[in-house]
Amino acid sequence: MKTIKYLLILLTLASALWGCKNELEEKVYDFYSPNNLYKTQEDAESAITGMYGYLHSWNFFKAPYLFGEDVDHDHVVGPQWIMSDMGAGNFNNYWGTSALWVGWYSLVSQSNITLEKVPGIKMASDSVKNRILGEAYFFRAWSYYNLTRLWGPVPLRLENVSSGAPIDLARAPVTEVYNQVIADLQKAEQLLPLRFSPNAGAAGKVNRGAAKTLLAKTYATMASSALNAEQLTVRGKTYTKDVVKGYESLDSKALYTKARDKALEVIQGGEFNLMPTFMQVWGRANKNNPEMIWELQTQDNDTYGTLLQYYYSAPWYGGTSYQWMSAKLYDSYTAKDTRAVDGVFHQYYMYGAWMLYPERDTTLYKSVSGGFTAKFYPAYSHPFTKKYWLGASTEIGATGTTVRAGNRDCDFPLLRYADLLLIYAEAENEINGPTQAAYAQLNKIRERSKLAAASGLNKQEFRSLVFEERGKELYQEVNRRHDLIRWGVYLQVMNDLGTDENVIKTRSDKNLLFPIPQDEINSNKLIGVNNPGW
Template sequence: MKAISTYLKASVFGLALLSTVSCKKALEEKPYSFYSPENSYNNQNDARAAINGVYNELYSWELFQQPFWNMTVLDDDHVSGADWYLGTTGAGNPQSYWGVDGPWVGCYAMIARANTVIENVPNITDIDPDVQKRIMGEAYFLRGWAYFQLVQLYGGVPIKLKALSANNPETNVPRATVKETYDVVISDFKSAETNLFPLGHAKAGEPGRVNQGVAKAFLAKTYLTMASGASTGNVTVRGGTDNGYYTYTKNVVAGLEGLDARAYYTLARDKAQEVIDSEKYSLTESWKELWSIAGRNNKEQMWELQSLAGTVFINNLHNYFSARSTFGVGAVWTTNNHYNDYDVLDERVLDGITHNYQTLQGTYIFYPSWQAAQYKVVGGITYNNTGSTTAERAYTIKYSSVADPSVANSDAFYPLLRYAEVYLMIAEAENEINGANANAYEALNKVRLRSFPLYTPAPPLPQTPIPVPEAYAPANMTPEQFRSFVLAERAREFNMEGIRRFDLMRWGIYLQVMNKIGTGQNNISKVRQAKNLLLPIPLNEINSNTALKGKNNPNW
């Protein structure tokens, strides 16, 4: 907690995120302590630097420098990798990972910093009222985002909505219920929605900042998470050792029992529709362009974690996830089973997976071996895998476009929200409310059509390019079939973006799906126990917060 009680820095992140903050101001260190806010919140520059301090925590070694994505991306049924890297969180052993406490510590650091902004920025008079309003919206959003992550990862958590001070010295706070924690998330996202400006507004803020559309989408996502967690029924998932289709009876997520799932699905659909109706966002036409440097901060990437080469705001996503890295090859890849869940015409696998690459040692490798006719000889180069199964690695392109791919730490951007998810939220919610109707299909196919080629039909049909038949989701699905298809579509669309694990959890099928695999590709264990449904609360918190009464999450 030392980062909370000493200083918040505008630092280089002010340069990476806020082009209007001067170099001198961005590098100043000021005492944004909750003990003496009068020294820190005097004018607009102070307010901007303080909100930068909240954003800064996203780029800490508690969150997205590694721990957060390590503990979410690596823990699902569609990821494999080197055993030296996936042997902890990737194998269901988070306590063996050095960053196990990261999500808890990082989220509460964000909450503490956001609390000081919320309490002190309203008192500033030397500030543009619109900027003041936006900063308040950002603080509410980031606090809500932190609680949203905490409740999904740990269940109900202690709620702290005031900065620690002489007037509020209490550090021993009991756990709230899951529902009470979600109520805080919803309240904060609503406050953010009210205060933030829409994308394109002159005062909406620079790339990397959240805006009104992002707040609306996360509010919809919160409703959707609660609704699916409270739902009953069956879900069919492709997987297991044979990549077959298995139907599971879902479990209601603990703490959401008795919730009116249909009502929350309605809230989710309607709020997501507001984002669509705003016409502020659009899907990127080209899958490759979406993940290029030129595609950063476009109208599909609603909220991305920013990076800047040559500063401290870099990460090792490229090194771990890309085909070529300083390790020789990357340490994380998509399983062969998941690769085979894409249609052969789907650009998310044609362009989204690296089929031909050269390792750091100079070896030319193609993937997959069963498509040798397509990938073994390309551009006059013969890619020879020498029959090695270690070459069966489907590396994503999502973190490959960086300024300098030869270094371990680079400027990969990380997607925190994409517009495609808004459409798929509508598809899921509409199906759960009214069945697989035209509205549900329209939203689902909106995402699918982007990733498939067009063709010109033969006469006498009009000679206008149209999507190939494979682009469309199967017609006449039942609600249960549609539900399962949307879940699979989300896996195809958001592969390696940290969404799959949360999807399996909110649908109450995580244990069933993982244990159906047992030992997965590259001998990575997918066996999970009931305790893996929640992460362990840090022992420091258990020991210092007497209101927790020494109790951790079950079986930790």
């Protein structure tokens, strides 16, 4: 295939540290220009491929998608120099906040161009054209789903300025944005092929199941946000839920019914399933397994590699000490829970010494292969996740920390079947209480983790258990902040923490939404003032 040319907004780091001040620089690197292309099927395929490739830019997986969304919650901590901006609620101090806005709207723009140009292109078959259009509808829906969750009301651009749309555009209400997300996903699920269809395209392409899954998550987000005065227990304390601003007019039960039914379509479709063990979900050898509904595809190079192993894994295993699981989260796992027993590094080498975690299991983890002894060091022993460790023997030791320790061939779960099962259990409980059907899906997650099947709970207890299981199962998969917010307990939970392991968790109303980039406010005369407090 000919070389793909596309427009990328590339962030140039002013320092080797990801948190330092950055500048935006435009380069011809990613998306197709609408003026001289979109004439052939190959043009259309290349344009869609460019959208997947753009996820590897500095607007997404090189940093902002992870550090912009997944450090602002109660389950992650790290050194102050890493956590002092987004991790401490100082969203406007982090360059990635604006980069994410640019990234999502770049995907919207490319989707709009594709939806405008592709219908007029002659292709080998309608199935190919339908898939390309389905992918464009999906990407636009996914972009607005994230934009409205992060910024609330946002400009709803369904045509580009190059096609005659106005530069200045007011922000659309949250409900209007979600209506468009739903409409686009409904079109996507009609047009996209099944996962193993001959026309499904390469691994990592979105498929009909991905559209249905995102639609179920969209309905559940709207439904939970609209609930009022329900109670949720987090770490032993019961909170009374607030309605999320902008969702007041929504019918929670009707939306939960749609979430449950759409999730059930995926479950009954048989294309996806849980892997037998938790650790079989992860690692280079387990790419694109049946649990991964949509997975970011990576390569072992700086262009299409991710920094997941580098950011999250333990030192000595290709990782740094950038961030780790909070002790409170680790302590919430039971002694037999394989997500902690197998899914966390219990020994690693750092600063000339072998370290272990947790201290209470010193007898279990003190002996290291080779005759070494590991110890617990309060300042340096932490629970690092194994999710994003590549898992090969060649990644262990000095080679893993000095050679190819940056961008690696480490995929990321954008939509995972375990998430969908928990969405089903949540929705069924909110509609009918903890029925046998709700227990069945929840217990699939628990039993795989070597936990006893849940039973005998009331509606509030079941809701709280599902919320707890989401936190344990989906740690560092860009879900926790959104779960706290859609359940209306973000401020309560974070402020009860105050400071956790020297990380400031105190938040105010302004932290419910990200600040709109000043460049957007300056250039869009109708966007109005920034989000409250920014």
